[in-house]
Amino acid sequence: MNFAEREKFLFSTLKHISEKADFVVIGGYAINAYVLPRFSIDCDIVVQNSKNAKKIQKLLENGGFSERAGGKLPYGGEFAAMASNEPPATFDILSQAVEDRLSGTIFPAKMIFENSSKKAIFGKGSPIQIKCRVVDPELLFLMKACPARSTDIRDLFMLSAIKLDIGKIRKMAKRINAKIDAEKILSKIGSRVFLNALQGVHGKLPPEQYEKTLGKARKNIEKLSQL
Template sequence: MIFEEREKFAFSLLKKIKTEFVVIGGYAVNAYTLPRFSVDCDIVVKNKKDMFAVKKFLESKGFNEKASGETAYNGKFLCLSADKPVKVTFDVLAENVEDRITGTIFTAKQIFKHSKKRTIYGKGTPINLKTRVVNPEMLFIMKAVSCRKPDIRDVFMLASIKLDKKKLKEISEETPVPKQSIQKILEKIESKGFKDALQGVYGMLPEEQFQKTKNKLEEILINRKIKS
């Protein structure tokens, strides 16, 4: 029940934000694949002025700043959280998005370029939201770079849809996926228990569908449809 209420609250807030933003992260994945619950909502804005406009709005809704900091190339991140009516966290990123492990930078300009209005679907509730969402190819590359466990599951599910190979190549030429990230993904999807972990988040996947998606993902990564 908490997950459903969090989702509903986050969607209601996204509808009311007047500042231009792009949804990335888990909520963005829900625009393309079977929806999953997300702990926080990640959005990108063009500059710090827009970031503080979002901050002011969220603070008016009971949010408090939990963390903030600078990123490379004059970027900034801000984490705001509310406990009522349900615990929700917003991560707001301005100027760029930096992967802390690899140091890879995705600029806000790049993310806005590869985005458009789409419908995000809820998992626990029959609600949806039309808002600006990062394109699936850009999201795939961003998730592949980070390649934490949730990212790898999301990359796998994004591989199940029809991705534009030319766009994947174009984006990865701008921002290459590190070879160690590609290797980590390939090892993880072959590991024992990966399918069970995937189904624990997304629900049941027929074996035929799982293998077909796995083959598509390996083709993208091994046959260098993306640059590393």
């Protein structure tokens, strides 16, 4: 089964559970609501309590998924990793809070729900879309800035192409004492390696568009470094 077919399966599953349970999409699939979509067969969703988490787990089990990992987390939240074998796809259900393990920053589920709305999520491999609750771009930007892995930095760049309320991002960062390594991000963004990886995921970008977005991304990160 190719990526497009796997993506269709995940979209179909996401649509099914969105009609029966309350959650917010974060991570890569949330990115696809705002910018040029990228491939992913892993979907991260946040719920406010264990009751909703169990409801979604049951829905996924009925659809052929099984729990591969799960349990309580040190900061008080819970998680369950649900996976299917054929086609391969994964849902990570995060209850009560989301912790970035690299920086130690914790994002309460309440904050994520407060900063979310219904959006269309678009597929990469086929002209497919669904509407469900997605984290707002400002909080998504912050959630990507904390771990600052290579994929996250590419997502930060792409999100900078849209209008972001940097004041709102700074306010949320202060509220949860977010830990951001701005120097690390600024040292990587804009390099030849970065550009090649970015275009490998999203396709070739016009030079003028790339430079304009790069300037915005650097400015956004610099403002977060002044917390």
